[in-house]
Amino acid sequence: QVQLVESGGGLVQAGGSLRLSCAASGRTFSSYAMGWLRQAPGKEREFVAGISWSGGSTYYVDSVKGRFTISRDNAKNTVYLQMNSLKPEDTAVYYCAARAGYFDYDEYDYWGQGTQVTVSS
Numbered sequence: 001q002v003q004l005v006e007s008g009g010g011l012v013q014a015g016g017s018l019r020l021s022c023a024a025s026g027r028t029f030s031s032y033a034m035g036w037l038r039q040a041p042g043k044e045r046e047f048v049a050g051i052s053w054s055g056g057s058t059y060y061v062d063s064v065k066g067r068f069t070i071s072r073d074n075a076k077n078t079v080y081l082q083m084n085s086l087k088p089e090d091t092a093v094y095y096c097a098a099r100a101g102y103f104d105y106d107e108y109d110y111w112g113q114g115t116q117v118t119v120s121s
Contacts, residue, residue, distance in 0.1 A: 002026045002110040004096045009115030012086055016119070020081040022096030022112055030054075030074040032110075033103035036081045038092035038117075047105045048094070049081060059103065064090075086119045093117075 003025040012018055020036065035050040049070040050059040058070050069082040079096060094117050097108035 002029070002032065002098050004098060004110055004112035006094065006096045006112045006115040009094060009117045011118045011120065014086060014088055014119055014121050016086050017082070017084045018086065018117060020083065020094055020096075020115060020117075022079045022081075024077045024079070024098065026077070029077040029098075032098040032100055034070075034072060034079040035097045035099070035103070035105075035108060036070060036079075036094055037097060038090075038094045039114075040089075040092040043092075045095070050103050050105065051079065052103050053101070057103065059105070083117070086117075088119045088121045091117060091119050 005023050008020040033053050036048045037045050038048050039045040051070045051072050055072050067085045072079040093114040095114045096112040098110040099108045
């Protein structure tokens, strides 16, 4: 069992930055691929960024490439999402998710409760 707790969301002006953190419980964090997904009001949940269990591979949706960076610290059982040059269309609830083994864009075993990110224009 893995428990995920996100933090770092909030209200920011367009062009600003936020860093989301996701702290994971359990001793096997380093064996999980991690992802950040988001859901805006009235829209389906979408993949944002992912990282392999080792941190050697990262994945991004086209709309955030060059602006967002996913990273992980396996010693701290934490995955991060650095979000720069934020746009109003980035407004959503952001979820951290974990998948045992190899990375997948859509299939995850565990989910956090979500953290709200609001970008004002």
